[in-house]
Amino acid sequence: MIFGADYYPEQWTPKDWEEDIRIMKNMGLTRVRLAEFSWALVEPKEGKFDFSFWKKMLDLFHKHKMDVILGTPTATFPPWLAKKYPDVLQVRDGVLRNIGTRRQACFSSPNYKKAVVKVVTKMAQTLGNHPAVIGWQIDNEIGHEGSDIDHSETSLKAFRLWLKSKYKTIQNLNDTWGNIFWGVIFNDWNEIPLPGPHVSAGFNPSMIQDFYRFHSDTIVDFVKLQSDIVRKFSPNRKLTTNLYPSPFLPVIDMSELFTHLDYVSWDNYPTWGDQEEPFPHPFISAMHQYNRGLKDLPFTVMEQISGFQGHDTLGYLPAPGQIQLWMKQAIVQGAEQIVFFRYRTARFGQEQLCYGILDHDKSLTDRYLELQKGISEILPEAKDFASEHFPAEVAVLHDIENARNFKHQPISSGLKHSPVPFAQVGYDIEMATWFAGLNILNVNTHFLPISKTDFSKYKVLVLPLYAMIDDSIVKKIEQFVREGGVLVLGYRSGLKDKNSWMLDSQVPGPFSEMAGVKVRKFEAVGNRNVKFRFRVLPGTCSKICEILEPTTAKVWARYSDNKKFYKGKPVITCNRFGKGSVVYVGASLSPISFMLLYRRTLRMAGIPFTFYGPTVERSFRKGKFKDYEIFINHSGKKALAGFKLLKPYEVRILTKTKK
Amino acid sequence: MIFGADYYPEQWTPKDWEEDIRIMKNMGLTRVRLAEFSWALVEPKEGKFDFSFWKKMLDLFHKHKMDVILGTPTATFPPWLAKKYPDVLQVRDGVLRNIGTRRQACFSSPNYKKAVVKVVTKMAQTLGNHPAVIGWQIDNEIGHEGSDIDHSETSLKAFRLWLKSKYKTIQNLNDTWGNIFWGVIFNDWNEIPLPGPHVSAGFNPSMIQDFYRFHSDTIVDFVKLQSDIVRKFSPNRKLTTNLYPSPFLPVIDMSELFTHLDYVSWDNYPTWGDQEEPFPHPFISAMHQYNRGLKDLPFTVMEQISGFQGHDTLGYLPAPGQIQLWMKQAIVQGAEQIVFFRYRTARFGQEQLCYGILDHDKSLTDRYLELQKGISEILPEAKDFASEHFPAEVAVLHDIENARNFKHQPISSGLKHSPVPFAQVGYDIEMATWFAGLNILNVNTHFLPISKTDFSKYKVLVLPLYAMIDDSIVKKIEQFVREGGVLVLGYRSGLKDKNSWMLDSQVPGPFSEMAGVKVRKFEAVGNRNVKFRFRVLPGTCSKICEILEPTTAKVWARYSDNKKFYKGKPVITCNRFGKGSVVYVGASLSPISFMLLYRRTLRMAGIPFTFYGPTVERSFRKGKFKDYEIFINHSGKKALAGFKLLKPYEVRILTKTKK
């Protein structure tokens, strides 16, 4: 269990450095992340490298017995590079991502990749064997803020090559995309346009899906390019890269990306910018579990909130106690390393409103003292359990192909949510909601990429929004049910194939037999509520309302809304199949309705659950020596968890004898 | 009375074709529309034509005794055309309408027109005399989705030529537009900019009006170009093109366009995309009457809703019975041919969520059975009346010049409505509202282009938003009133001339004497409500509130709103003029207030009306042999129409002895 800070010595003066180290160590920190924005510092002119600054820093940290994660410095690049090779810059919806901000790199640009190879090689050669260097972070938040999609000419050219490599013949591409539709039959790879900005009707969904896959492959290759270099010249260091809040946001297959790295990191900001309230706590846990699940291993929070942050506006101010709570919650949900962003608040630059542990001045803040105390409180138990496997019998399954598909084809406006123009995170939020229903019942739950998951480890699998199917996965799921598993299957499952063609069967397609249900009609109700009844209990649903026709399934819930002609029709069914069961859920449920669903499902699967109200989160961890039951009170008021009275923002860890 | 389907055999397999024909025929369909998106199929390379696929299809349909409407294939074009001649592509607000979507054609491009002439000539020559071919559809939804306005350089050049042809000298243009204003005096035609995207203040209204007229002329010429070819090589076929929902949307003069075609078609989607509810039924009838009125002839629905549809999102699901109702309503309002969109739902492409009669699979849907039954129900009577003239004594008059004018100068934000960025349909919605008040009183009502209408056929003319006047029309209207007609004249009438200059008189300008009223003050209240009293009954109005000063008119209604200084001032007046009367309406009325107005007006004109509640629509038709009184219950609940109890979504046709 390690604690550290993101540190930018280049932004302060030499007289600060040793003092800063002392302040960090006093707080309980033993590690720093350095250098991820320093390309311009280490290669001030093309080919002229100078790593002396970082060499000095590494010596200093080594002297003070702190170790270092080095960032490869490719998160931004020097102005001279953009000046000399303009094609290194991305374009988004016609807007050039110019030098002077960040996330500008065109990952398809050969000029960019050549320059990256040079600087990363030099850096790994020069600093990679320093004893202070414990590991590397490749780039920084790669693909964040919409930089996963690039509308530049360079990107288009690379896309055409990617397509050629995938489809071999243009006829094959025409057939697979269905280009006979609207008569867009290509004769030549160079006729393929960029599926970018458009006025009214958009581009072929098969094409967009491929455009997203191309970007994913390009970025995964880019990370591999760097990691291969670092592994070669800086051996025996652990490699990672840091993902970002709302982690499903990009089109990148992160589970694939991390096959080239040793562990997963992410940046945990429960509140950011002008948010009025922090994310609900189950959503934060969903994000932790997403990152934990990418490699099914303990993970790192590479940027853990330590102040409140924003670029030009701010919002919610974390209450006293909340910062330490979020830090502890991260550990409980599977983090074994916490690096706080950032040691001291920048006085200049775009992040001068991103408050760190210290303010712009250097006096000790309440946050410093709170985190110092929080670290000492959790360290004894965290040492025992943090690096152990997070135990769970239930998993919610996400799928990058469907994340991509629902970005461009949400079906319901309720599955369309764009907090910023370049993001459509309807899928993400819906997935988090399906997770939240289990979290609130205090059931340890995994959140896993469907393509990498061994289903046999679980009693219950929850599979929402699985519209675009993979045949081999469907088969494995069928086996899971057949052998006794409980599958909770969401609406619109089994709708289309990997080419983005609709199946010539009715939903849920290949799941129909195991689910014992057929769906021939549905309505898209957006965010409007539709009433149903779960036995006698009232519930509400929204987004999509499917009208279920059970073949062999039993009805668990029916629509009860007077305004709908399908009042009385089934909305949730359950079917015995083999030794297992399939619960089919034909609509997006409200949080309370999810509890109704999951309670019955968990009971059926023999998994214990409880409910301590909307602010208490209970988890179980197994340590090397002991077991733990952990209660978190996410509210600023006292809360009861059974007979335990939790203080505001308290994290209480109960130790149990090892089972 | 004909029923058919839009069919895309090129999207299915050879083994489907004969089976599809059998399924269609069983449903009662005898006609298909084919080929409107098939340019890439018939000219896969430049100059290399191949119509064998359609030849085979025509043979097949002929063999099975179904006939065919062929679409000229210009709705999209092959990628090679755009690659070779980039100027064939439109631009909108700086965004290229690229290949891969649709509606990309720059109608001003000589390269585009040359290619069109070639492919249409070849197609007409090759297929135009096939016995299965009963007629042609020119292009598809021409000008839809904002493609009526083109901001490309090619368009600008053509606009300058159009202006030169209209104004002869640049001095004449400067004078007519009033270019002394803000000092934009052109010396040369090439100095004229594109009235396109701008940052703050916009372009001269006289210029914008001409820019719209130029586009109308260009597109009308383009349709004529095609229809001349088709008539030459495929003689004795009926020609049409299909308009689209919210039919006033484009800047194109559709009544002019259809002088080159034999009959009017349109695409009737009472709900589309993520609409929460279908359009109100009087709005649907307004659209039917708009299309009927363009040639004052029976029309065709070329795409009649048969499922629910959308590109990336969906919405309202039509209730059982509602699809057949909308089909029958179309016939009642004047359609003599219904072609359903589409036979089977596409498995791929941008319309894979556009549900047709069948789903993605081929099992018979409830919709299929409902429409099959509906066709057999209405066919006997429809055969008698569908092709006869729709009788009416009342007409609402629309005017393309004012439709254009209010697009760029709505005066009130209440007349500004942009459901999508490229459309401003405030005029459309306001016109439909003036129509709706008569429809709800169950009065057969025409909706007619003012420039093509013989006023003497009517007892009552309703003329809203006639701000930009045509002197000859004003004279004809004066004669209509003088001879005993009742004119309902809307606010802001008689405001400006055809050059978009304000008249140097007070509203209603040349109508002042016949209306017996003068307007020197008005407020633009947006969508906020202002109270008035119609005798003792309360009413509300919005958008524009004119303060009427009667000269010879009598006051029918006065403002009664405490918040307005013009409380007590007249808002509606009535003036005897010659043998007739002019009712002047100084504000946009709420639906219920329109009923107050129209009841008194109809009573004065001796036209019977009734009111069966907000969901029942009654119409009269005259057949060759019998007369008909037709009741439609647009609700999912039972409804009373006098003593008749109508079932949910029932269309009941009462036969009467011929008068």
Added chain:
Amino acid sequence: MIFGADYYPEQWTPKDWEEDIRIMKNMGLTRVRLAEFSWALVEPKEGKFDFSFWKKMLDLFHKHKMDVILGTPTATFPPWLAKKYPDVLQVRDGVLRNIGTRRQACFSSPNYKKAVVKVVTKMAQTLGNHPAVIGWQIDNEIGHEGSDIDHSETSLKAFRLWLKSKYKTIQNLNDTWGNIFWGVIFNDWNEIPLPGPHVSAGFNPSMIQDFYRFHSDTIVDFVKLQSDIVRKFSPNRKLTTNLYPSPFLPVIDMSELFTHLDYVSWDNYPTWGDQEEPFPHPFISAMHQYNRGLKDLPFTVMEQISGFQGHDTLGYLPAPGQIQLWMKQAIVQGAEQIVFFRYRTARFGQEQLCYGILDHDKSLTDRYLELQKGISEILPEAKDFASEHFPAEVAVLHDIENARNFKHQPISSGLKHSPVPFAQVGYDIEMATWFAGLNILNVNTHFLPISKTDFSKYKVLVLPLYAMIDDSIVKKIEQFVREGGVLVLGYRSGLKDKNSWMLDSQVPGPFSEMAGVKVRKFEAVGNRNVKFRFRVLPGTCSKICEILEPTTAKVWARYSDNKKFYKGKPVITCNRFGKGSVVYVGASLSPISFMLLYRRTLRMAGIPFTFYGPTVERSFRKGKFKDYEIFINHSGKKALAGFKLLKPYEVRILTKTKK
């Protein structure tokens, strides 16, 4: 005291001119403004000048004993200029400001400046000594509607030169901006990008601040360029330029700009476009005082509302009496010259909905009669006081540097307000709110640029949003307090330095000692309300909520909101310092809460105040011969001011013996 009209004889016919002059004179007008949009008229072809039209007009006005303010004709330019020199056009967010609208000039373009020098020189030489010419207006509303920011390549090049001139070395620029942040270290001036459109994270705040300063300098220089020419060739004339509503809108330092001109003008439209209601009257007075304060002299309203106006939409219709009220309010607040916009409403062009004194026709309007009467009513007293100094003991201080800073870094979304995409006027509105609280207590209040103000003239200074400090000003303020002044200091004061670096101290930085308070925590609550208590009285605040820690200050108010963890913490404090006091206000108060604050503050400072309800405004003026107490009833209902009963929209002037 002068009254006049904006007149466009070039838009009317020769037979109108003498008649127009007679109508104007009958109304009480003695002056016109002419020619500001007439470049195309006076230089129809490059180098071919023709001023005969204006010569004729000047003769005509001279004959009729009216005088003239000539506009230099650079507000728009002729199409031939843009055709020949495309770089004379601005760009905003990628959109070219093309010919055909207005505000297109790229003020950095040498071609543009050359052409301006020529035309202005010729005009001044030709017309500048005509006896009718009493003065000049340079350009028109310079920088309005977002034209203060130019994203063209020409602008970028000039920006780089400006930076070079400011920073001398690129290293100095890198250090000052903190370009080590995100590694944007420039090697060369030509690497500097345009801080324009961007996708996600924006540009360095230090850079943006300089980009704004550069534009300010460029435009100030441009006005100086013109005024130098005019002064040379048209001596002994008074020079001005006209500012615009919401006067802080641009990034231009207007107090600097007017050092080159003789008096300030502005364009007063209390309602414009589709506004539902006029601006609140204290906001209008704030705008008058802003303009008055720029030179601390009587000012001119160069465009005074005389009808209701808008480009494509209209809104609120001024009630009878309201137009004369706004005219009188302008005089009461410091205007000595009122020029009405415009004499007669344009029949063509983009402003055909901008109603003037007369309508499109020429009959006398109610507005004409109302203004005629209003002029004769106020003239006797206005002659005595209008040109005298507006007396005040209280001043609200605004600062162009902070206006710029809050545009790009509002900190709270409550300080972000963009009624149009190109404007962010959160600072402006907040400043007006701080002013309004004093206005509503009927205290004569100045509104002054902090850099030009002699603090010693005032008893109370109100300084909100002074985040970016100037050390010398802080010192002067400290002296003001020390010597007995009362300072009301707003939240986030003393946050950053002029390089846009955060100070390495806690807010309020250098004000801490005099305010006796420290702020280590704050929340940004947007526009949501937070409760507090001012002694026992309830108040609400929003935007920013600072948690104050008094060192030597006394607490005046505390948070009382149950939802906030800082309930009970101070929000307003007061500290004795030297002979004076500093009231520190840690949040943005609601209007009523401002009254609580100011009442206590004014009482402390010994300044009398009163409150006559929300619609009555009372002011004091000192004339040459008498003193005046003036009551304005801004409502359409009767109102009580103490024992005086004011009629709707009455302006009552009480004469007092001179003190």
